[in-house]
Amino acid sequence: xxxxxxxxxxxxxxxxxxxxxxxxxxxxxSEAVRHFSQAVRSPNLAILSGLGTSLCVLNGSVxxxxxxxxxRNLVVEKFKELDEQSPLEDRSTRWETFKRLARVDDDHxxxxxxxxxxKIASDFLGGADGKAEAELLEIAETVxxxxxxxxxxxxxxxxHETFLRRIARxxxxxxxxxxxxxxxxxxxxEAAARSGFMVVDGFSxxxxxxxxxxxxxFDVVRRSSDERADYVENLFHLFKIHGSxxxxxxxxxxxxxKSPGTKKPVLIxxxxxxxxxxxxxxxxDMMAHFQSTLRVSNTTLLVLGFGFNDKHIAEPIISxxxxxxxxxxxxxxxxxxxxxxxxxxxxxxYLTNISSYIDSGDxxxxxxxxxxxxxxxxxxxxxxxxxxxxxxxxxxxGTKNA
Numbered sequence: 001x002x003x004x005x006x007x008x009x010x011x012x013x014x015x016x017x018x019x020x021x022x023x024x025x026x027x028x029x030s031e032a033v034r035h036f037s038q039a040v041r042s043p044n045l046a047i048l049s050g051l052g053t054s055l056c057v058l059n060g061s062v063x064x065x066x067x068x069x070x071x072r073n074l075v076v077e078k079f080k081e082l083d084e085q086s087p088l089e090d091r092s093t094r095w096e097t098f099k100r101l102a103r104v105d106d107d108h109x110x111x112x113x114x115x116x117x118x119k120i121a122s123d124f125l126g127g128a129d130g131k132a133e134a135e136l137l138e139i140a141e142t143v144x145x146x147x148x149x150x151x152x153x154x155x156x157x158x159x160h161e162t163f164l165r166r167i168a169r170x171x172x173x174x175x176x177x178x179x180x181x182x183x184x185x186x187x188x189x190e191a192a193a194r195s196g197f198m199v200v201d202g203f204s205x206x207x208x209x210x211x212x213x214x215x216x217x218f219d220v221v222r223r224s225s226d227e228r229a230d231y232v233e234n235l236f237h238l239f240k241i242h243g244s245x246x247x248x249x250x251x252x253x254x255x256x257x258k259s260p261g262t263k264k265p266v267l268i269x270x271x272x273x274x275x276x277x278x279x280x281x282x283x284x285d286m287m288a289h290f291q292s293t294l295r296v297s298n299t300t301l302l303v304l305g306f307g308f309n310d311k312h313i314a315e316p317i318i319s320x321x322x323x324x325x326x327x328x329x330x331x332x333x334x335x336x337x338x339x340x341x342x343x344x345x346x347x348x349x350y351l352t353n354i355s356s357y358i359d360s361g362d363x364x365x366x367x368x369x370x371x372x373x374x375x376x377x378x379x380x381x382x383x384x385x386x387x388x389x390x391x392x393x394x395x396x397x398g399t400k401n402a
């Protein structure tokens with residue numbers, strides 16, 4: 001693990017739990033802990049979660065959340081399986097047909113680019129070719145949908161449960177934590193259920209809840225015998241900005257309802273049209289919440305496992321970096337070093353931009369090269385803190401401001 005902040009002299013500091021022998025390691029550790037401590041104490045805390053937060057999930061000892069490369073390979077395998085069961089009339093393979101109609105000759109093209117070209121081809125080719133490409137695209141999207149539906153009773157979600165306990169239990173005087181995720185899976189919902197958290201996800205309460213963005217404006221209170229209302233402690237807001245495997249569109253009512261096991265989930269699939277789709281229901285409401293959250297004063301955004309490859313999400317973040325002077329952010333990704341290096345094939349313009357702010361001395365931001373599961377011990381457990389520890393923290397702040 002490595003950390004880059006305004007106090008690491010425009011370089012990466014190795015991060016390891018300190019043993020008193022290596023001062024540089026202690027700098028990396030202290031900087032990471034300092035930023036996470038400030039984050040959980042922030043008046044407004046938001047989390048943006050990407051694929052990286054699901055890659056640690058295990059069924060037994062097997063990692064079950066697929067990467068984009070693995071999804072691509074699963075699509076290829078599905079096409080091969082169908083070729084063996086029902087060969088095409090011209091004896092070509094479905095994979096070669098899929099690429100040919102999409103005008104793709106690169107066998108190693110990433111899945112998002114391939115699906116984007118296939119969608120364009122299915123819309124504009126017309127005739128038999130357009131129909132064939134649409135059918136193959138539907139098969140590919142079905143494979144993706146089935147592959148991200150991996151949660152069972154035996155699925156290990158310990159990291160997610162611990163993470164929620166450390167960041168979602170906040171003082172009732174502070175706004176609820178807002179967790180935005182691009183993932184389709186139900187890792188955070190299941191972890192919340194196992195840990196006793198309530199989730200406000202935009203769906204009305206009840207057995208047949210339907211999506212209503214007004215739900216995000218509601219809260220839950222506990223009524224006591226003396227008629228005093230206390231806010232429920234363990235509650236956070238969840239925004240699934242690319243949809244979910246258990247959302248289904250109801251044609252009869254024109255509404256979105258939860259339907260576990262649905263064959264036609266409401267999802268924004270990984271292709272170039274996701275920018276346009278993010279302005280349709282229900283995604284537009286959640287993106288509006290995301291953008292407005294970033295504009296609120298004294299907001300901290302914790303970015304976990306999100307690669308800054310989605311322009312419709314990355315642009316509002318960069319806008320907040322530039323215009324909201326009380327906005328702070330921690331970015332966690334295991335490949336940050338390469339993504340922030342100019343000229344590297346993994347270079348990301350948004351991350352190099354953020355890195356330049358840090359190197360110029362902006363203390364609002366920190367980059368942490370680590371996996372989601374690695375950073376859990378670095379996040380302080382505010383509920384477990386003693387009153388003495390909180391008093392010492394207040395005294396340190398008072399001395400600093402004196």
